[in-house]
Amino acid sequence: MSLFSLTKYGIAPVSLYLVLRPLLPAAQGPLPALSASLGFAGLALSATSTLIPLTGEAFKKAGFQGKDLLKKNGPTIPECAGLICASVYCLLLILFIPYPFSDVFAKCKHASLEGLACGDFPHNQLATYLAAILCLLIATLLGFLDDVFDIRWRHKLPIPLIAAIPLLLVYYAENGPTDVVIPIPLRHWLGSVIDLGPVYYLYMALLSTFTTNSINILAGMNGIEVGQALVIAVSVALNDLLYLPWSFRFKIGSLELGGVYGAGLSHGSELLVERHLFSLYLMLPLIGVCAGLLRYNWYPARVFPGDTFCYFTGMAFAVVGINGHFSKTLLLFFVPQIFNFILSCPQLFGLVPCPRHRLPKIHPENSKLLIPSLAEFEEEKPTPKLTELVLNVLSLLGLVRLTYGPVQKHQSNGSNGHSNPKKTPKRITSTTNLTLPNVLLCTFGPMSERTLVKLVMVLQITGTVLAFALRYGLARLLYDGDRR
Incomplete structure (x- = not known):
């Protein structure tokens, strides 16, 4: 047993x-x-x-x-x-x-009560x-x-x-x-x-x-x-x-x-x-x-x-x-979830394509390892400027990996009706999905599912320790008196 x-x-x-x-x-x-x-x-x-x-x-x-x-x-x-x-x-x-x-x-048992309730x-x-x-x-x-x-x-x-x-x-x-x-x-x-x-x-x-x-x-x-x-x-x-x-x-x-x-x-x-x-x-x-x-x-x-x-x-x-x-104290215990939610907002609210599952994907050469999954943009539609700005900022912070490709612009040829493509660089074709596990894979490289989940749990426990330090240590810097 x-x-x-x-x-x-x-x-x-x-x-x-x-x-x-x-x-x-x-x-x-x-x-x-x-x-x-x-x-x-x-x-x-x-x-x-x-x-x-x-x-x-x-x-x-x-x-x-x-x-x-x-x-x-x-x-x-x-x-x-x-x-x-x-x-x-x-x-x-x-x-x-x-x-x-x-x-x-x-108390009610030992008291002489009149009526139906204490x-x-x-x-x-x-x-x-x-x-x-x-x-x-x-x-x-x-x-x-x-x-x-x-x-x-x-x-x-x-x-x-x-x-x-x-x-x-x-x-x-x-x-x-x-x-x-x-x-x-x-x-x-x-x-x-x-x-x-x-x-x-x-x-x-x-x-x-x-x-x-x-x-x-x-x-x-x-x-x-x-x-x-x-x-x-x-x-x-x-x-x-x-x-x-x-x-x-x-x-x-x-x-x-x-x-x-x-x-x-x-x-x-x-x-x-x-x-x-x-x-x-x-x-x-x-x-x-x-x-x-x-x-x-x-x-x-x-x-x-x-x-x-x-x-x-x-x-x-x-x-x-x-x-x-103690809702503010409760939110301190949700620091990893707050980070993941804010990071996910561009996908949740339509700025970035949001696939049905945003899980990491299996490594093509080693099925025991995981790599970041991708959200791909449609080739026919240009990437909105706001989307490009958000993704470029996240890329500078090391939170996503972006893939670039040429933009196909077709101009009509009057003699035969065919189109001639003109390629321009720097079009975002895909991005890693905006979740905490994908960020960890972008930062630390491929790892097994068990290791990745353990790493998330370490972050969760670390967030708890920091929450107690902030709540009962640094809170006195923002509030006077006994903030209990």
Whole structure:
């Protein structure tokens, strides 16, 4: 039996204990719902790892199958495994609903109440949690429709806006803040705080669109979608842990962590602790399902996650970033995705030809290596000046490789009606596709798919380290006071 199998089956009893432990009155400890969430994360790992291989043939019979485009003569592989992950994830979040409110149930049990409900029940927290689950369910449905109908990129970009509607309405109903603190260098012109009003809701809607599509754009290789989602989820969870009231104290330089509502980054704020606990309740099970899927999606992949996975994971990140009020910190964890999205914009918005698949292509002389794929321009149409300008700038930055060829200009010959070609140089005939993997191949040369994905994961982890350094180190240069 492999180490992964031992982990998969050995973690289930421990997870069940953590889930049932808060239900035992004598075993109540600090943050009981958090220990239950950790148990649900273990169950998510076990359930996903068990169900994915069992349902592979069923997906293939239903038509959800495809060939690995980066392997020569590769086998047919089941697709849409993200539907299994999303189903397990949403089911566990629904089962987890009573745990964050267990203390309220205990108070109501021992109080003499009149009426049908406890007067101090946190309805706003329950509404936020239920809205989050509804957003995830809608995102899962829309992602599955994308897997079924294979929606074009220009049409799928605004789809996540639909899934974000419940979240935005709950945020509005709770009078969520729409003001932002202005960085010190800009306060001379804009003041210390500015209320964005409806623009802030537009920002939140666009955030949900970005987090969903950015993972989907940086996709197509074994393990890359699941790997980046796992790294981001772990990063968000680590950030949340810094705000929790631990029963011990320790110092990192001048920063003191730990202590019940008295130290650490929560700085005595119970509201901050509740926000980051909410984030952890969503991130821990997400880490579990991502870890379970990565086992079967890593090179060589035995299943493909499909668009469903990208939709529901991206929406999960948007939900915690918006409800936890740390959307700027969340975006710092998406630095590779932001770079890839900005780089892809000329193709996504029609300046540069955008083929159906922008994956790297197999090396013609060595099928184990990958080289940058190309987007070719039509010979009959001249390249627009704006397109040439954008590509030339990207070429100067070393982000693309351009191929030039002659421009055919035909002038009519009055004597015989034939045309005489006149050739002019410097016409762009093709460019490497505008994605991060192709940039890495242009920079470091041909490499295997496994090595390329590992390099992307190294960049993702490096981005996380830089994000923490910027958020908790350099932020004081732009903001005064304690920016927690």
